[in-house]
Amino acid sequence: xxxxxxxxxxxxxxxxxxxxxxxxxxxxxxxxxxxxxxxxxxxxxxxxxxxxxxxxxxxxxxxxxxxxxxxxxxxxxxxxxxxxxxxxxxxxxxxxxxxxxxxxxxxxxxxxxxxxxxxxxxxxxxxxxxxxxxxxxxxxxxxxxxxxxxxxxxxxxxxxxxxxxxxxxxxxxxxxxxxxxxxxxxxxxxxxxxxxxxxxxxxxxxxxxxxxxxxxxxxxxxxxxxxxxxxxxxxxxxxxxxxxxxxxxxxxxxxxxxxxxxxxxxxxxxxxxxxxxxxxxxxxxxxxxxxxxxxxxxxxxxxxxxxxxxxxxxxxxxxxxxxxxxxxxxxxxxxxxxxxxxxxxxxxxxxxxxxxxxxxxxxxxxxxxxxxxxxxxxxxxxxxxxxxxxxxxxxxxxxxxxxxxxxxxxxxxxxxxxxxxxxxxxxxxxxxxxxxxxxxxxxxxxxxxxxxxxxxxxxxxxxxxxxxxxxxxxxxxxxxxxxxxxxxxxxxx
Amino acid sequence: xxxxxxxxxxxxxxxxxxxxxxxxxxxxxxxxxxxxxxxxxxxxxxxxxxxxxxxxxxxxxxxxxxxxxxxxxxxxxxxxxxxxxxxxxxxxxxxxxxxxxxxxxxxxxxxxxxxxxxxxxxxxxxxxxxxxxxxxxxxxxxxxxxxxxxxxxxxxxxxxxxxxxxxxxxxxxxxxxxxxxxxxxxxxxxxxxxxxxxxxxxxxxxxxxxxxxxxxxxxxxxxxxxxxxxxxxxxxxxxxxxxxxxxxxxxxxxxxxxxxxxxxxxxxxxxxxxxxxxxxxxxxxxxxxxxxxxxxxxxxxxxxxxxxxxxxxxxxxxxxxxxxxxxxxxxxxxxxxxxxxxxxxxxxxxxxxxxxxxxxxxxxxxxxxxxxxxxxxxxxxxxxxxxxxxxxxxxxxxxxxxxxxxxxxxxxxxxxxxxxxxxxxxxxxxxxxxxxxxxxxxxxxxxxxxxxxxxxxxxxxxxxxxxxxxxxxxxxxxxxxxxxxxx
Ligand SMILES: [Zn+2]
Numbered sequence: 001x002x003x004x005x006x007x008x009x010x011x012x013x014x015x016x017x018x019x020x021x022x023x024x025x026x027x028x029x030x031x032x033x034x035x036x037x038x039x040x041x042x043x044x045x046x047x048x049x050x051x052x053x054x055x056x057x058x059x060x061x062x063x064x065x066x067x068x069x070x071x072x073x074x075x076x077x078x079x080x081x082x083x084x085x086x087x088x089x090x091x092x093x094x095x096x097x098x099x100x101x102x103x104x105x106x107x108x109x110x111x112x113x114x115x116x117x118x119x120x121x122x123x124x125x126x127x128x129x130x131x132x133x134x135x136x137x138x139x140x141x142x143x144x145x146x147x148x149x150x151x152x153x154x155x156x157x158x159x160x161x162x163x164x165x166x167x168x169x170x171x172x173x174x175x176x177x178x179x180x181x182x183x184x185x186x187x188x189x190x191x192x193x194x195x196x197x198x199x200x201x202x203x204x205x206x207x208x209x210x211x212x213x214x215x216x217x218x219x220x221x222x223x224x225x226x227x228x229x230x231x232x233x234x235x236x237x238x239x240x241x242x243x244x245x246x247x248x249x250x251x252x253x254x255x256x257x258x259x260x261x262x263x264x265x266x267x268x269x270x271x272x273x274x275x276x277x278x279x280x281x282x283x284x285x286x287x288x289x290x291x292x293x294x295x296x297x298x299x300x301x302x303x304x305x306x307x308x309x310x311x312x313x314x315x316x317x318x319x320x321x322x323x324x325x326x327x328x329x330x331x332x333x334x335x336x337x338x339x340x341x342x343x344x345x346x347x348x349x350x351x352x353x354x355x356x357x358x359x360x361x362x363x364x365x366x367x368x369x370x371x372x373x374x375x376x377x378x379x380x381x382x383x384x385x386x387x388x389x390x391x392x393x394x395x396x397x398x399x400x401x402x403x404x405x406x407x408x409x410x411x412x413x414x415x416x417x418x419x420x421x422x423x424x425x426x427x428x429x430x431x432x433x434x435x436x437x438x439x440x441x442x443x444x445x446x447x448x449x450x451x452x453x454x455x456x457x458x459x460x461x462x463x464x465x466x467x468x469x470x471x472x473x474x475x476x477x478x479x480x481x482x483x484x485x486x487x488x489x490x491x492x493x
Numbered sequence: 494x495x496x497x498x499x500x501x502x503x504x505x506x507x508x509x510x511x512x513x514x515x516x517x518x519x520x521x522x523x524x525x526x527x528x529x530x531x532x533x534x535x536x537x538x539x540x541x542x543x544x545x546x547x548x549x550x551x552x553x554x555x556x557x558x559x560x561x562x563x564x565x566x567x568x569x570x571x572x573x574x575x576x577x578x579x580x581x582x583x584x585x586x587x588x589x590x591x592x593x594x595x596x597x598x599x600x601x602x603x604x605x606x607x608x609x610x611x612x613x614x615x616x617x618x619x620x621x622x623x624x625x626x627x628x629x630x631x632x633x634x635x636x637x638x639x640x641x642x643x644x645x646x647x648x649x650x651x652x653x654x655x656x657x658x659x660x661x662x663x664x665x666x667x668x669x670x671x672x673x674x675x676x677x678x679x680x681x682x683x684x685x686x687x688x689x690x691x692x693x694x695x696x697x698x699x700x701x702x703x704x705x706x707x708x709x710x711x712x713x714x715x716x717x718x719x720x721x722x723x724x725x726x727x728x729x730x731x732x733x734x735x736x737x738x739x740x741x742x743x744x745x746x747x748x749x750x751x752x753x754x755x756x757x758x759x760x761x762x763x764x765x766x767x768x769x770x771x772x773x774x775x776x777x778x779x780x781x782x783x784x785x786x787x788x789x790x791x792x793x794x795x796x797x798x799x800x801x802x803x804x805x806x807x808x809x810x811x812x813x814x815x816x817x818x819x820x821x822x823x824x825x826x827x828x829x830x831x832x833x834x835x836x837x838x839x840x841x842x843x844x845x846x847x848x849x850x851x852x853x854x855x856x857x858x859x860x861x862x863x864x865x866x867x868x869x870x871x872x873x874x875x876x877x878x879x880x881x882x883x884x885x886x887x888x889x890x891x892x893x894x895x896x897x898x899x900x901x902x903x904x905x906x907x908x909x910x911x912x913x914x915x916x917x918x919x920x921x922x923x924x925x926x927x928x929x930x931x932x933x934x935x936x937x938x939x940x941x942x943x944x945x946x947x948x949x950x951x952x953x954x955x956x957x958x959x960x961x962x963x964x965x966x967x968x969x970x971x972x973x974x975x976x977x978x979x980x
Contacts, residue, residue: 046593050817052586053573053595053692057728085813087862091835096816153835155821287862289871292698292810294728 003244006251007177013224014179014243015214018167018190021133021207022065023200028132028163029056029099036206040156048161050094055293058083062163063106064307065199066130067299069165070107071308072193073125078106080298083130083291088284092135092155100131100166102288106297112193113316114185116178118330123186124170135160165200171214171224179215180243187211187239192315192337203376204235211239213267215246217254225250226260230274232267236338242267246274315342322346326355339367340377344384351388357395361387365408381412390418402475403427430476433485436469439477440485443468454490462486497522498655502564502712505658509552509563516549516563520607523565527609527656530980535631536641536651538570539578540610548607557605560739561715566601567657569648570611571618572703573692574598577608581694582626583616585846586824595692596727597661597703597720604719609657612647616848617815618668618696620644621920624911625850633676635945635977639904642672642920648706649676653977659716660706665696666803667900667924669704670936674899674948677938677975679713679965680706682924684955685931686731688717689724695814697807698729700928709974710937710966714742717958733956741959745966751785753964756892759792761923766901769942774898777939777949780971781896781964789892793884798877799926800918805861805874806929811851812858818846853914878929885930889954894964897923899936899948923950933958937965938975946975 027034030047046054067077084102110125136159141151167190175182191202191209202209211234216227228250233242250260264277313321315337322342323333326349336342341362348358362377366387370380382390390408393399399407399422410421422428430436443465444451453461462483469482497505497519508514524542531537545565552563568574571581573591575598580586594602601608615625623631623646633641634654641650648660649672662669664682673680681704688703695701705716721735755778766774778788820826820842828841847855861870888895900920910916927934932955939949949968953961 046591049822051573051591051593051823052579052581052589052694052817053591054593055691055695055727057726087813087816089816089819089836089839091819091821094817094822096819097813151831285864287813287859287864287867289809289813289862289867292729293695 001248001252001255003248004177006248009219010217010247010251010254011173011220012175012179012243012247013171013173013216013218013227014175014183015171015227016169016183016186017212017214018187019210020069020165020167020194020200020202021209022062022163022165023198023208024059024061024065024163026059026061027161028059028062028130029161032161034162038158040154040158043158044160048094049157056099058294058297059163062130063297063299065163065197066106066128066165067304068197068199068307068311069167069194070110070128071304072197072311072314073107073110073112073128073167075107075110075125075128077299077304078104078108078297079301080296081106082296083294084288085291087287090134091153092137092157092160094135094157094160098131098134099291099294101129105129106299112186112189114182114189115316116181116185121172121175121182121185123172123182126168126170128165128167131164131166133159133162133164173224179247180240183213183243184236184240188236188338189315191236196312196315196318205374207234210234213239213242213246215243215250216260217247217250225254226262228260228263228265228274230265230267231277234269238267238269241272242274245272249274318342326359328355328359332359336363339363341367344377347384348387348391351385353388353391354395357391358384358387361390361408365405369412381414382408386411386417393418393422397478398422398428400429400475400478403429428476429478430473436473436477436482436485437489439469439472440465440482440489442472444486444489451490454487454492457492459487459492462492498526498658500658501709502561502658502707502715503709505564506561506715510558516552516605516607517546519563520545520549520565520609523609523657526654530654531656533632533637533980534634534650534654534656535629536612536647536654536656537567537610538580538582538613538628538647541574541577541608544577545607545609548602548605552605552607557603559604559719561659561719562605563607564658565607565609566716567609567612567648567651567660568598568601569614569645569660569662571614571663571694571696572598572661573694574608574611577611579611579694580627581617582614582628583846583848583851584627584825585818585842589824591692593692596689596724598692600720601661606659606719612645612651612660614647614668615644616851617694617811618644618663618665618701619811619850619854621667621671621917622905622907622910623647624907625848627848630907633904634980635677635904639906639945640675642675642900642904644668645672645680645706646676649673649678649680652676652678652706652708654980658708659712661703661720662706663693663701663703664924664928665700665702665807666928667921669706670924670934670948670950671900671920673706673936674938674950675904675946677946677977678706678708679710679935679937679969680704681713681717681935681958681961682927682933683717683721683958684731684933685928686729687735687933687956687958688721689727689730691724691726695810697810698814699810700803700807702928710935710962710969711739711742711746713935714738714962717962731956736956736959738959738962741962742966745963746970748784748967748970750781750964750967753786753894754789754892755781755786755964756789756791756888756895758796758888758895758897759790760794760796761897765919766898767903767942770898770901770903770947773940773942773947774949777968777972778896781968784967784971786964791888791891791895793881793888793926795877795880795884796926799881799929800922802874802877802881803921803925803929804857804918805870806878808854808858809861809871810858812855812862815847815851815855818843820846850914881926882930885926885932885952885954893953894960895952896964897950897952899923899950903942903945903947927952931955933961935961935965937968939968939972941975
């Protein structure tokens with residue numbers, strides 16, 4: 001049963017719930033710092049540890065960021081709404097309830113347009129709401145790091161209370177076989193929109209952006225099928241794979257006359273399929289009710305208007321503009337966007353590089369390196385200013401391509417800026433004609449047969465002598481200069 | 494020499510400020526009194542002798558001044574005090590020492606008020622008699638066989654027994670006022686949001702209000718002024734200037750209420766108050782009329798639903814507020830033997846750590862919030878709350894304050910109402926409407942019924958706390974304060 005075959009018989013409906021961890025300096029309800037990677041439980045206080053008597057106070061910056069996201073997603077901003085308590089017991093949630101929003105979200109009724117294969121799809125946004133993150137539980141003593149077999153469980157509350165924004169799409173029908181790609185394009189677009197706002201670093205790999213994917217299948221003309229919710233989808237590629245594998249899995253069950261159960265499933269990064277989560281015999285009743293410890297949120301319309309007016313250029317609009325300026329194709333722009341390279345290329349150009357030169361380094365050497373290291377492109381070791389400087393050295397003829405790559409190696413190794421690396425590693429192109437002439441004469445003397453052929457007019461044979469010269473100058477000579485010099489010395493020019 | 498424990502807070506503050514007596518002497522006198530009588534009264538769960546004396550010394554060295562500098566105070570055990578055990582009278586928090594001070598405690602310290610210790614209460618402030626304390630009940634100094642009221646029975650009994658001149662209470666449905674009434678002392682519930690809840694172990698977040706307990710109206714007002722005012726750590730704290738309650742209390746003392754309209758609630762008549770309570774209340778009304786006040790009957794048709802609405806809202810919020818007591822981060826942990834699951838340990842901890850009334854309310858609240866019941870219970874109760882608020886608002890268009898007995902009955906014997914929760918809940922019949930509305934109310938002694946104190950309640954509009962102090966002080970000037978028999 002192929003994927004294409006499945007899509008001739010079933011229609012998928014997808015929906016996405018995305019959590020974005022905001023990059024506020026302090027937590028949502030207290031003044032604790034939000035720095036990533038701090039020692040466990042060093043960024044905590046009575047409020048985020050839920051000590052008896054402690055009370056939350058809303059972080060204005062978190063509300064502002066949520067409104068900005070809502071506005072960027074074309075949502076209506078609620079004039080008045082409340083936080084709600086979502087009650088359930090879990091040790092990494094200090095209060096044993098999560099302060100979230102329920103039936104009064106801050107932002108509602110928006111949309112995002114995405115383009116796949118040249119066609120535009122509008123994804124409806126049902127709601128954007130604000131809530132708090134939980135701590136992290138660590139199980140020690142067992143072999144797998146899971147609770148099974150562990151001798152102790154440790155909880156780190158540094159993450160508890162960091163503001164999270166949840167963005168929920170409306171169900172999206174009618175995508176057919178493109179459902180997985182549209183899902184991926186939506187998440188990529190959402191990431192770019194949030195990144196452009198500067199309110200989160202939206203790194204799926206680090207968990208600052210997390211996705212749950214809902215999928216169902218139905219026969220044409222039937223009502224929508226029962227949906228499953230796939231969690232643990234931690235990269236753009238996984239979004240696509242998760243939808244695809246869930247479509248195939250559900251089709252297999254339906255083909256056999258089986259039923260789909262509404263359940264939570266977990267995406268398996270290694271196999272690319274989904275597995276059933278812990279089955280719950282009864283649905284959890286979260287007993288939502290309005291949070292009495294916090295006053296309602298009533299965003300001043302003047303404030304909302306000023307936030308709307310200050311929104312940055314939409315990523316899709318910006319990409320179209322840059323594509324024009326850089327003179328590149330849609331797919332080239334798409335790959336730059338997917339690599340997270342658009343802003344870096346833009347800054348490199350601003351620092352003086354040509355569009356082609358800037359793209360070459362970020363999508364070539366540096367992209368390769370960031371993949372190898374598993375880090376964001378911006379952390380591959382070079383800044384846009386350095387890349388622009390490197391390209392200028394090439395344009396000025398001080399470096400050839402091979403030397404430039406060696407210089408970049410030195411830059412990312414922290415040896416300094418390109419000019420400094422070039423100087424300290426002695427990598428500059430040799431332009432000193434005296435030294436070159438000596439090397440050329442040496443090569444002619446060492447290869448009398450080839451020299452004779454050239455003297456006889458077989459100019460193509462010069463290539464072998466050029467190679468010899470390049471070898472003795474360790475690649476630092478300019479090949480064309482060397483060739484011209486050889487022909488001149490042999491009277492063949 | 495005068496017995497310092499018999500003086501009121503205003504007099505003590507004056508003596509200390511004028512160096513006629515030292516703060517250490519005052520603190521010592523009260524600590525000695527506690528040592529002498531508290532084994533019989535059991536008002537205190539913890540006495541912080543060393544901390545109290547150190548604070549008194551700072552006042553004597555002139556490091557702290559203020560209207561109540563050097564006047565010692567007892568604090569209800571539901572309020573967090575840094576380094577001093579805070580248990581909310583529950584086994585689940587036995588021995589817990591908070592790493593921080595509640596905002597009101599920080600204000601007491603800044604005002605130079607030595608904290609004598611932590612007072613007994615019904616567990617997590619759920620009760621009207623202190624019989625639900627996990628550490629045994631407090632006795633009423635008027636009759637050691639009777640309850641001192643609740644939940645803040647320890648604070649009011651400590652004052653009545655001259656163990657402290659002042660105390661902090663918290664009022665969710667009457668927990669300051671009803672103990673005040675049955676111990677013959679003054680208890681005031683400020684406007685909700687007028688005093689900070691930060692550091693107050695939450696029972697019902699939308700109702701809890703800390704406030705003063707004292708032996709005179711002026712003392713209560715002086716303490717009110719110390720603890721009230723906006724707190725940025727409490728989102729529900731009101732960012733407005735505090736009404737001048739001290740000036741109002743002093744104005745009331747002159748006994749002139751000309752032009753003041755007192756409303757009596759029609760629906761509170763025929764409420765099953767004890768005859769002695771009704772009689773004392775009527776006599777007090779007559780006394781207030783003699784001072785120039787006018788009595789107007791008003792109708793508050795939704796007050797009859799206040800008790801059921803309260804017993805849905807408060808337990809619902811409590812069921813969520815008390816979820817944090819799970820044995821993971823602090824307090825009791827039971828059954829963690831390496832074999833049991835986390836869920837089992839949480840469950841065993843809560844089973845052992847919570848008493849029967851707390852469990853009853855958690856179960857009630859969990860049920861009321863459950864999907865399918867929410868609209869019928871919690872949702873409906875919130876609508877009733879809105880209607881009660883409107884009753885108050887329309888009443889206050891006709892009158893300046895509303896008045897009623899504080900509680901339908903005087904101090905009852907231990908064990909007489911524990912078998913039927915509803916009989917216990919009736920103790921708060923007259924106090925609960927105010928909590929649902931959010932306005933201030935005060936209970937002031939107004940006489941005796943069969944030798945036991947009766948309380949007179951004055952309810953005012955939100956942020957008009959000064960009004961109730963004025964009327965209360967006038968009543969006090971007319972009927973006098975009450976002195977319990979010697980212990
Ligand atoms: Zn914190």
